[in-house]
Amino acid sequence: MHVLFEELVRLARQLESTSSRNEKVAALASALRGMSPSEAAVAVRMLTGEVLPAYSGLELGVGYSTLLEALRSVEGVVPLERRKLTLEDVYSALLKLARIEGEDSRRRKLRTLQALLVDLSREEVEFLARFLLGEPRIGASEGLVLEALARATGSSLESVRRAYMFTGDLGDLAQALLSGVRPESVTLQLFRPVRPMLAEMAGSVREALKECGGRAALEFKYDGVRLQIHKCGEEVHLFTRRLSDATKSLPDVVQQALERIHAREVVIDCEAVSFRDGKPVRFQDLVRRVRRKEDVWRMAREMPFVIKAFDILYLDGRVLVDEPYSERWRLLQESVDPGILIERLVTEDLAEAEAFYEESLRRGNEGLVVKRLDSPYTPGIRGRYWFKVKPAETIDVVIVGAEWGHGRRSGWLSDYYLAVLDPKTGEYLVVGKTFKGLT
CATH class of the missing domain: 3.30.470.30 (DNA ligase/mRNA capping enzyme)
Structure with missing residues (x-):
């Protein structure tokens, strides 16, 4: 039995509405145990907003404008028979999108995206858009996924973290572990990049x-x-x-x-x-x-x-x-x-x-x-x-706006817009926003 895309969307909604980290880990681990290794790879990539492995050299090439145009073009369109798409159906369509290049690529990407969207429900479209833009914002952090993989496979968290150091991609790691590979056996391989050590x-x-x-x-x-x-x-x-x-x-x-x-x-x-x-x-x-x-x-x-x-x-x-x-x-x-x-x-x-x-x-x-x-x-x-x-570089900023958080930050104003003062006009100019690293 293949996992339907709507099942991933239900899981995403569950993770988004749950503030307890332990409950999130348990829900994700349970879901992963019910997936094939290849489905688990797709699931964790989508849930974390990293749809394609960085080392693949592929890019979806779908920004806000293309996505918005595709959504508007299928609004109100009801197919004679709506197929229930599996997780791998959706991922295959996204891979096809990423491989479209050259002359007239934008139009061909748009048509491929439209063909995918017409078979999805409103809720599925909402989450697909969030996945495509790399902003799922459901609280499925890298660390949480590693905990869920450890629980789903009966492995120690330390060994799973070390294995991730060598794979560099959560999808590849999920596929390996759910195929029965022991995390202790995962090691560095030529032409598979590892994350750099930091200072x-x-x-x-x-x-x-x-x-x-x-x-x-x-x-x-x-x-x-x-x-x-x-x-x-x-x-x-x-x-x-x-x-x-x-x-x-x-x-x-x-x-x-x-x-x-x-x-x-x-x-x-x-x-x-x-x-x-x-x-x-x-x-x-x-x-x-x-x-x-x-x-x-x-x-x-x-x-x-x-x-x-x-x-x-x-x-x-x-x-x-x-x-x-x-x-x-x-x-x-x-x-x-x-x-x-x-x-x-x-x-x-x-x-x-x-x-x-x-x-x-x-x-x-x-x-x-x-x-x-x-x-x-x-x-x-x-x-x-x-x-x-290195010499310290600091900047004084003012919080001028905020957004409600998602996942474990649900119910909190956790995304802060930061601005600097323009001494000539006296206006505050927004230079960025932050939702991590606050103390």
Whole structure:
């Protein structure tokens, strides 16, 4: 028996109306147990608003305007016979949408979307729209889904979290676990990106050294594009911090990887930076290259990227994430040209460390990343192993509006619109909104 899309919508409504985290976990775990592995993959992707895996390179390409036009065009249309669509029927239609490209793609996407919408009820359309726009807002957070997967498969939460570190995609993880794969057996694979390890903030170089036990490795902190390089022989793939495939956009980085990374099979963590007049190019300009689909070599000539490698996760069949940082650095040195290694200092001397920090700032960088020498590599986790030190940047804002929350924030004004004062007009200008990180 296939799961109907309307069943997923009922589950989404249940999660949205439940404030208890335990009840949410129980409801989701129960639902997942009743699904096939492939259905579970689709369900968790939709419920979390990540309909397509980032590494797939596919984009739905459906924004508010296209969706609104499709909705208006089918309003009042009643098919002679409305089919009850399964979860996988809907997902197949979305995959078809994502694969439409080229000339007249908008019109063809619109027709595909219209054909899907006419078979859906009003409530199904509402939730599909929320899923498509990446805003389900039902309280199905990443952490909650991991808890539900652990409960549904009788696995420890710790082992499921670790498995997620290596898959990087909740859908893939759900499919694997519900197929009977034990989370302990999930590990890093070539050409499947993992979430990058993150650094905690430290107020000063002194504080960072203290957190690292005195002696630590200090690296320049560039405001560059975080890239994960996967290489096997002559094949290279590049993945961004969000696990999107940027290989086609950055042919010069692929070329550097082939020429300057000597290991046959390797996964390297790095920053891609560019320089103009001896100073680093701003991140806002760099990211234009990552998103570029056309004229990529022209952009590479105008803004050439340089690799700054700082970690190695995999080498010739050996997963290295549990090795200490000092050993990973040694293996990295053996695997690449010295010219692409990040600027680095190992010291316990505060004066020397602060001088290195000032040198990084003088060169136009953000500051330093200070690392424990015994640090493992923890994908996607901001543990107390790495610390970033940079000049504080703060901004004073005023809350000028709010929205009612969803899920566990239901009944609370939890989404706040933030504004800054325009000194010339005296008006408050909205610059963004927040619904996380409040204390």
